[in-house]
Amino acid sequence: MILENLPPNFIPFNRPFLAGSELTHIRQAVANGKLSGNGMFTRLCQHFFETEYGFSKALLTTSGTDALEMAALLLDIQPGDEVIIPSFTFTSTANAFLLRGAHIVFADSSPTHPNLDVAQVQQLITPRTRAIVPVHYGGQGCDMRALLALAEAHTIWVVEDAAQAIEAWHHEQRLGTFGHLAAFSFHETKNISAGEGGLLAINAPQLAARAEIIWEKGTNRAAFARGEAARYEWVDIGSSFLPSELNAAYLWGQLEARHQIQQQRQVLWQTYAAGLAPLAANGHFSLLPTRAADRANWHLFALICNSQQERDALIAFLKQRHILAVFHYLPLHSSPFFQAQHDGRPLPWATHFSNRIIRLPLYHELQPAQQQFIIQCIHRFYAQ
Numbered sequence: 001m002i003l004e005n006l007p008p009n010f011i012p013f014n015r016p017f018l019a020g021s022e023l024t025h026i027r028q029a030v031a032n033g034k035l036s037g038n039g040m041f042t043r044l045c046q047h048f049f050e051t052e053y054g055f056s057k058a059l060l061t062t063s064g065t066d067a068l069e070m071a072a073l074l075l076d077i078q079p080g081d082e083v084i085i086p087s088f089t090f091t092s093t094a095n096a097f098l099l100r101g102a103h104i105v106f107a108d109s110s111p112t113h114p115n116l117d118v119a120q121v122q123q124l125i126t127p128r129t130r131a132i133v134p135v136h137y138g139g140q141g142c143d144m145r146a147l148l149a150l151a152e153a154h155t156i157w158v159v160e161d162a163a164q165a166i167e168a169w170h171h172e173q174r175l176g177t178f179g180h181l182a183a184f185s186f187h188e189t190k191n192i193s194a195g196e197g198g199l200l201a202i203n204a205p206q207l208a209a210r211a212e213i214i215w216e217k218g219t220n221r222a223a224f225a226r227g228e229a230a231r232y233e234w235v236d237i238g239s240s241f242l243p244s245e246l247n248a249a250y251l252w253g254q255l256e257a258r259h260q261i262q263q264q265r266q267v268l269w270q271t272y273a274a275g276l277a278p279l280a281a282n283g284h285f286s287l288l289p290t291r292a293a294d295r296a297n298w299h300l301f302a303l304i305c306n307s308q309q310e311r312d313a314l315i316a317f318l319k320q321r322h323i324l325a326v327f328h329y330l331p332l333h334s335s336p337f338f339q340a341q342h343d344g345r346p347l348p349w350a351t352h353f354s355n356r357i358i359r360l361p362l363y364h365e366l367q368p369a370q371q372q373f374i375i376q377c378i379h380r381f382y383a384q
Contacts (some may be wrong), residue, residue: 002060006205009012009322010323011322011323011324011366011370011373011374012191012324012361012363013192013324013325013326013359013360013361014188014361014363015363015364015365015366016188016193016195016272016363017193017254017261017363017364017365019253019254019256019257019260019261020257021252021253021256021257022250022252022253022254023108023198023253024253025041025245025249025250025252025253026177026226026250028041028249029041029133029184029245029248029249030246032245033244035244035245035246036178036244036245037060037242037243037244037245038216038222038225038242039248040245041248041249041251042060042242042245042248043062043251044252045199045248045251045252045255046057046058046059047062048176048255048289049199049267050093050202052175053173053177053201055176055177055201055202055203055273056079056175056202056203056204056205056207056208057080057201057202057208057211057212058199058200058201058202059199059202059211059212059215059241060197060198060199060242060243060247060248060251061197061198061199061200061241061242061243062196062197062198062241062242062247063185063187063196063197064095064161064183064185064186064187064198064199065092065095065185065343066185066186066201066241066301067093067134067183067185067198067199067241067368068092068093068095068096068097068133068183069096069099069162069239069241070098070183070200070211070214070215070241071096071159071181071183071200072097072099072100072102072277073100073214073237073239074111074181074207074210074211074214075130075131075157075159075181077101077130077331078100078101078102078220079098079100079101079102079129080101080102080128081100081101081102081103081128081130081131082102082103082104082105082126082127082128082130083097083102083103083104083117083130083131083132083133084103084105084106084107084121084124084129084131084132084326085104085106085107085132085133085161085164086106086107086108086109086114086115086116086126086132086133086134086135086136086350087095087108087331087332087333087334087347087350088109088114088135088137088329088331088332088349088350088354089135089137089161089329089332089352090163090329091139091332092163092361093133093135093161093331094338098131098316099246101130102130103105104338105124105129105264105331106123106333106345106347106350107120107124107262107342107347108343108347108348108349108350109347109350109352109353110349111263111349112289113137113139113140113288113289114137114138114288114350114353115134115135115136115137115141115142115244116135116142116148116358117349118134118142118143118146119146120364121147121150122150122260125154125156125173129154129156129160130179131148131156132147132155132156132157132158132159133153133155133159133160133161133357134147134158134160134161135161135163135306136160136162136164136165136168136170136175136207136301137166137298138164138288138300138302139164139166139168139175139291139297139299139300140167140168140170140172140288140291140294140296141165141169141170141175141178141193141293141294142162142170143173144170144171144178144179145171148178148179149308153327154300156182156383157181158177158178158179158180158181159179159180159181159182160175160176160179160182160183161182161183161312162176162182162183162184163183163184163198163199164185164188164190164269164297164299164300165174165184165192165297165299166184166186166190166191166264166297166299167172167258167297167298168192168194168295168296168297169294169295170293170294170295171293172230172295176201176315177201179203180202180203180204181200181202181203181204181207182200182201182203182208183198183199183201183203184198184201185197186199186247186251186254188266190299191258191261191262191265191297191299192248192254192255192258192261192297193250193254194243194248194249194250194251194254195247195248195250196243197243197248197251198243199210199248200241203275204225206250209309210236213235213236213238213348214236214237214238214239214241215238215241215242216238216242217238217239217240218234218235218236218237218238218239219232219234219235219238220232220233220235221297225236226363228239233236234261235282235332236298236305240300240376242244244247245383246336250338257286261364262297262298264364265297265298265299265362265364266298267295268298268301268362268366269298269362270299271368271375272362272371272375273287273301273372275371275372275375276303276375276378279378279382280381281301282381283306284306285303285304285305285306285310286303286304287300287302287303287304288300288302288303288304288357299363300362301359301360302357302358302360303357303358303360303378304356304357304360305356305357305358305361306356307355308356309354309357311327311355311357312341312357313381314358314378315327315358317377317381318374318377318378319371321377323361323373323374324361325358325359325360326358326359327355327357327358328354328357330354330361331350331354332348333345333347333350333352334347334351360374
């Protein structure tokens with residue numbers, strides 16, 4: 001639904017947040033006279049992630065999708081290589097590796113959470129398995145300790161799809177720092193936004209130099225600019241993954257305000273939890289479970305309804321009252337594009353969550369009265 005066409009009293013699912021300094025930084029980028037990538041604001045953002053998160057190297061990209069596509073290039077994924085990913089995810093997770101000719105092997109969700117079921121990954125590994133791509137749905141981590149042990153035993157790369165996981169922790173470690181590589185998204189629906197944007201985090205130091213070359217269209221341009229190369233040359237494959245300095249400047253303003261953003265999202269999340277817990281306790285739906293091992297980033301608030309029919313009816317009920325709630329994802333293994341390529345294994349839990357999840361509006365400027373109205377409407381629905 002297009003935001004501009006909504007009636008004035010419609011509560012959208014998401015509204016991009018302007019923290020305050022973004023436009024100042026964009027004006028500074030214009031004044032600096034460099035709007036293409038890898039300028040001052042790109043370097044500020046990358047340095048922040050390398051020092052604050054401890055990545056061996058951090059490279060801004062035009063999207064989280066591009067970060068995943070960079071990862072596939074960097075790991076030299078070839079036709080026939082197998083890559084294990086969850087079926088319950090967005091298409092970008094699969095497309096990045098399909099574009100390199102990989103065969104996608106879909107894993108089911110766990111019975112208790114939409115994340116990949118690590119317990120079943122062992123049986124999916126073959127001599128052709130090159131990578132496993134766990135997706136941290138809602139900013140909650142997969143069981144990364146078990147997954148890394150499995151990958152190490154079989155010498156398999158791990159690429160974290162951390163699109164929703166900025167500022168989230170798992171076992172007192174930031175998500176995105178476990179795997180060899182990690183891809184983040186700064187889409188406008190994410191906690192920290194650049195409008196469109198992403199980040200490839202490199203945790204395996206041996207991949208850092210080549211990652212920068214792929215990032216710079218297969219050239220040694222970045223090393224040449226630092227005086228580390230005698231000539232600016234084409235040395236490898238690559239593409240144009242760098243975002244504009246305007247996007248990086250906007251992102252820098254968001255990073256400066258990250259604590260404010262996170263605190264407000266926590267308030268909103270906890271307000272939903274308190275207001276809807278009685279309905280969950282009465283069995284009307286389940287709340288997306290949280291784990292003691294995780295420190296949430298408050299990315300989303302989701303209900304798991306008791307049936308698809310009930311979920312769809314609740315979405316329609318809220319829409320009639322000018323509230324936009326959404327569902328996702330449709331399982332990729334049964335999609336029109338991939339169904340014929342799937343090996344036929346049933347993935348019941350991916351289908352289960354796809355049919356029953358509903359996400360409620362959660363954005364920085366959601367007003368207390370609006371949020372209470374949403375909660376009241378859900379109570380009214382279940383009182384019928």
